[in-house]
Structure formats: C-alpha cells, structure tokens
Amino acid sequence: MANWIDNLNAIDGIIATINQPLHHHLPLRVGGDVDCWIRCSSKRALLEALPIIRRHTWRVHWPFQDWLVKDGGIKGCVLRLEGEFEEVYQGVDHLALGTAALWSQTTGMKRAARELQFWPGSVGAVLYTDPKPLRGFSLEIEWIRGRSIETIEVSAHQPIEIPKTTIPIKVTIIGQRKKRNLRPLGSGFAFILDKNQLPGKTLQELQLHSVRLRTWKVSTNNPNQIVHLGYGNFEDVTLLQKALNQRIKQIRNTSLQFRLPILGRNKK
Numbered sequence: 111m112a113n114w115i116d117n118l119n120a121i122d123g124i125i126a127t128i129n130q131p132l133h134h135h136l137p138l139r140v141g142g143d144v145d146c147w148i149r150c151s152s153k154r155a156l157l158e159a160l161p162i163i164r165r166h167t168w169r170v171h172w173p174f175q176d177w178l179v180k181d182g183g184i185k186g187c188v189l190r191l192e193g194e195f196e197e198v199y200q201g202v203d204h205l206a207l208g209t210a211a212l213w214s215q216t217t218g219m220k221r222a223a224r225e226l227q228f229w230p231g232s233v234g235a236v237l238y239t240d241p242k243p244l245r246g247f248s249l250e251i252e253w254i255r256g257r258s259i260e261t262i263e264v265s266a267h268q269p270i271e272i273p274k275t276t277i278p279i280k281v282t283i284i285g286q287r288k289k290r291n292l293r294p295l296g297s298g299f300a301f302i303l304d305k306n307q308l309p310g311k312t313l314q315e316l317q318l319h320s321v322r323l324r325t326w327k328v329s330t331n332n333p334n335q336i337v338h339l340g341y342g343n344f345e346d347v348t349l350l351q352k353a354l355n356q357r358i359k360q361i362r363n364t365s366l367q368f369r370l371p372i373l374g375r376n377k378k
Contacts, residue, residue, distance in 0.1 A: 114162055115146060123155025123193070124148065132179050132374075133341070135171065135190070137298060140344050141179025141374060144188045151193025153279060157257060160277075163187055170277060172235035173210055176298065178368055181344045182375030191234070195279060205283045209234030222283075223247075237278050241270035250282040298335045301351075301366045309366060310334035316357060323350040345377075
C-alpha cells in the first residue's frame with residue numbers, strides 16, 4: 111500500500127492518509143477506519159490522481175453527506191473534495207457552485223433562489239444522490255469522465271441524470287425559476303417505513319420519541335432523526351432500531367428500515 115499512497119501524496123493538491131477513522135468525518139460520527147482517506151483540493155490534482163485511485167475500490171464522500179458505516183470500516187479509498195470544489199461564484203445571470211460547496215453558502219446571494227440556502231449539506235450530495243429538487247432550473251453540469259472534463263447543459267424541463275462513471279465537480283445555475291417548496295430530505299433523517307407510513311409521525315404517535323438506548327437517542331423534536339450522546343457506534347444504533355421495531359411491529363405490523371446506505375465491514 112505504501113507505494114501508491116506515496117505516489118498520491120507526491121501530487122500537489124492531494125493529501126492521502128491510511129487507516130483514517132471515518133467517524134471523524136461523518137455526520138452521525140459512526141464508522142471504523144477506511145484504508146485510505148484522500149483529500150483533493152484542485153481539478154488538476156484530481157485528474158492526476160484518478161488513474162491511481164481507480165485501481166482500488168473507491169467512492170466519493172461529499173461534505174455533510176449521511177452514511178451509516180459499520181465499525182469494521184471500509185475497504186479501499188474514500189475521496190473528499192475541498193478547496194476549488196468548495197468555491198461559489200455569483201455572476202450577472204448565473205450562480206456557479208463547486209460540488210463540495212454547502213448550499214448554506216448561497217445565503218444572501220441575489221442570483222440564488224431563496225430556498226437553496228435551506229437545503230442541507232453540499233451540492234454534490236444532492237446532485238449525485240437525489241437531483242429531483244434541482245428540476246426546474248436550467249443547469250450546466252461539469253464532471254470528470256475518464257481522464258477528461260466534460261460539460262453538459264440541462265434545460266429546466268429535462269430530468270437530471272448523473273452517470274455513476276462520472277464525478278460532478280461544478281454546477282452552474284442559469285436564470286431563476288418559479289418559487290416552490292420542494293427540498294431534499296433533511297440531513298440526519300434515519301428511517302423509512304413500508305406501507306407509506308411516515309416514520310417521524312409514527313414514532314411520535316406510539317410515544318417512541320425521546321427513546322434512549324446506550325449512546326443513542328431518538329430526537330424529541332423530530333423522531334425521524336437520531337442523535338448520539340458521546341460516541342455512538344454502529345452496533346449500538348442497530349440495537350436502537352431493533353428496540354423500536356419490537357414496539358412498532360406489535361401495533362402497526364410494519365418495521366423501521368434505515369434510509370441511510372449501510373457501508374463497510376463488520377468489526378473483527
């Protein structure tokens with residue numbers, strides 16, 4: 111491993127660290143070590159580093175993106191974009207955002223639709239995982255495919271499709287659109303229920319809000335959010351899910367499932 115890590119660190123704009131604890135970087139503060147945590151601060155560095163990174167199992171983690179990572183950690187690489195990718199620029203008739211920028215950075219910008227500032231997390235997390243809220247905007251999306259940078263235009267009436275073989279690096283929003291209230295699901299929303307039931311409402315009706323188990327607690331104000339009280343590991347949060355389901359299955363004949371992707375290895 112040392113050889114290719116050294117090759118990555120030799121690239122200006124790349125910092126690669128082995129055996130990095132993921133709970134330092136994830137909103138839920140859960141997860142073991144990743145084999146290699148890679149920070150990249152420029153497009154040039156990313157283009158140079160990708161041929162090395164792609165020889166291994168890898169994925170991008172966008173700032174403030176919710177993952178539920180097992181205590182055994184993740185094999186391979188996790189890439190975090192920063193620096194150039196966090197920039198926000200307001201032009202005469204457009205708004206350009208790096209995909210690692212936070213939507214909250216648009217607060218007070220004249221060219222930004224007001225609802226943008228309330229979207230949780232970063233541009234890339236919304237664009238790559240659930241781009242529906244961006245429908246209605248005319249966009250230019252810049253991404254890396256292979257070893258080149260490409261730009262596509264998406265009209266306000268087109269669906270937004272981001273190929274999994276690309277890494278989006280910048281979004282330009284052109285013009286405005288009619289105001290609407292559609293937003294991405296809030297950061298930290300943990301559960302889904304089958305049979306079209308609302309998890310937060312169901313937990314509140316069954317008086318399961320504020321339930322606490324070990325280092326985890328169901329939020330009192332929004333029961334579909336879970337919070338950790340200190341260090342909360344993956345094993346403990348799955349025990350909380352099981353405890354809630356014992357009650358829910360008896361009364362509603364349904365069960366809570368995690369909305370967040372569950373990644374990584376079990377602890378040895």
